Amino acid sequence: MNILITGGAGYIGSHVAKQLLETTTYNITILDNLSTGSAKTLDTLKTIRDFKFIELDLKEFDKVNSALKEKKINTIIHFAASIVVPESVENPLKYYMNNTVNTTNLIKRAVENNVSKFIFSSTAAVYGEPTNIPNTGVDESYPTNPINPYGMSKLMSEKVLQDTASVNSDFKYVIFRYFNVAGASADLTIGECHEPETHLIPLVAKTALGKRDKILIYGDDYPTKDGSNLRDYVHVLDLADAHIKAIDFLNENSSNIFNCGYGKGFSVKEVVKTMKLVTNTNFISEIVSRRAGDPAILVSDNRKIKSKMNWIPKYEDLPLICKSAYDWENRLGEEIGTK
Ligand SMILES: NC(=O)c1ccc[n+]([C@@H]2O[C@H](COP(=O)([O-])OP(=O)(O)OC[C@H]3O[C@@H](n4cnc5c(N)ncnc54)[C@H](O)[C@@H]3O)[C@@H](O)[C@H]2O)c1
Structure with missing residues (x-):
């Protein structure tokens, strides 16, 4: 198995790369332009076992093609993207070019080079501002209606993948719609650094x-229990595990879309309170006016990924997620793992 991880020097991609390097013997190639990713993270991954690193921008279509050919890639896990929602509103073309155009090219080259599995990082932002959410959360059939170019750029990529797979029977995909990802690796060697x-x-x-x-x-005037908005926080290690499972899933199953969250919402105020509790700190929080485009509640229905992929989360615990993020930040303060 020859796996290409795009964006493997970034937050989520590096956690998936770490898990693959630690638990499999697959040949791993990371492709990243290091625009937001970290060379130090790659050095950390190198201490696990060897892998190939190609410093390249996905917009270099011909070089991407050569990389797929040379490394005989048969599986792509595609994380590389621009991810800042407000920036996408100010500079939509950056998002349509980097997320949609570059992903479209990657899919085209993947099909031409007989890549059989494509695992794609999408986002709960494709659901926009859901209203009338069932108690079980937003499921994958909930209408998509992104309200910013970031979400739209991802939804368009989903569509390209679906249409391409529908006429190429040897090409299968898993689309993951991540909810709010947080936390760091258990050994605190890699973590979030945006x-x-x-x-x-x-x-x-x-x-x-x-x-x-x-x-x-x-x-703090949203229609939620304490007025602040509710989100579904998923530990990056559980998310990484879902990606490893997706590789095997596609051996036996057809292409599919999965929400990746815990199906439980926590309010902003609860996150603040939990962080104070687990770190024994106190700090100021200030209520300011709502931001445009922030849905009141965005919580996943995760029954599909649990039943079809047998995904069993191990870190489904807000205090643990907060502590993990805090410990990593603390370590960053000691200048370990920064760029
Ligand atoms: N972090 C979250 O909470 C979250 C939530 C939903 C979806 N996602 C999706 O997950 C994926 C990874 O997010 P992340 O938080 O790890 O972001 P990140 O910025 O940490 O990682 C992205 C990586 O891609 C690389 N990259 C970006 N554009 C590139 C290009 N043109 N060519 C080559 N490399 C390029 C960057 O250098 C970086 O290493 C993204 O697709 C994002 O949309 C993230």
Whole structure:
């Protein structure tokens, strides 16, 4: 098995790469332009076992093609993307070019080079602002209606994958729609390191460590139990495990789309409270006005991934996720694992 991981120097891709390097003998190639990924993370992965690294931008279509050919790639796990929602509103073309155009080219070259499995990082942002959510959460058949170019760029890529697979019987995909990913590797050698950071849990962890003055809570008048919005936080290690499972899943099963979350919502205020509790810290949180495009509730229905892929989460615990993010941030403060 020759696996190409695009974006393997980034947050989620590096956790999947780590798990593959540790638990399989597959040949791994990481392709990354290091735009947001970290060379130090790659050095850390190299200490597990050897893999190939190609420093390349996906927009270099011909070189991507050569890489697939030379490494005889048969499976692609595609993480590389631009991921900052507000930036996508300001600069939509960056997102359509990097996420949709580059993914379309990768899919085209994959089919031409007989790649048989394509695992794609999509997002709960494809659901937009769901209303009338059932108690069981948003399932994969819930209408998609992204409200920003980031979500749309991912939904368009999903469509390209689906249409391509429908006329190429040897080409199968798994699309994962991630909910809110957080946490770090158990040994704290790799973790989340976005610049700028826009995700709640690392921001709260930074605040607990005094790297930020306060945490802003955007709106406390939502129709939720405490007025702040509700999200589904999934530990990156459980998410990584789902990707490993997806490789085998495609041996026996047809292409499919899976939500990846725990199916349980926590409010922003609960995250703040939990972080204070598990780290024994106190810090300021400030209620400010709502942000445009923030749905009140975004929680997954995860019954499909559990039943069809036998995905059994091991880190489904908000205090554990908060502690993991905090410990990693603390380690970053000691300048371990930074770029
Ligand atoms: N982090 C989350 O909570 C979250 C939630 C939903 C979906 N996702 C999706 O998961 C994937 C990974 O997200 P992440 O948080 O690890 O992001 P990240 O920014 O940490 O990682 C992305 C990686 O892709 C690389 N990259 C970007 N554009 C590239 C290009 N044109 N050519 C080559 N390499 C390129 C970057 O250098 C980086 O290493 C993305 O597709 C994202 O949309 C993430």
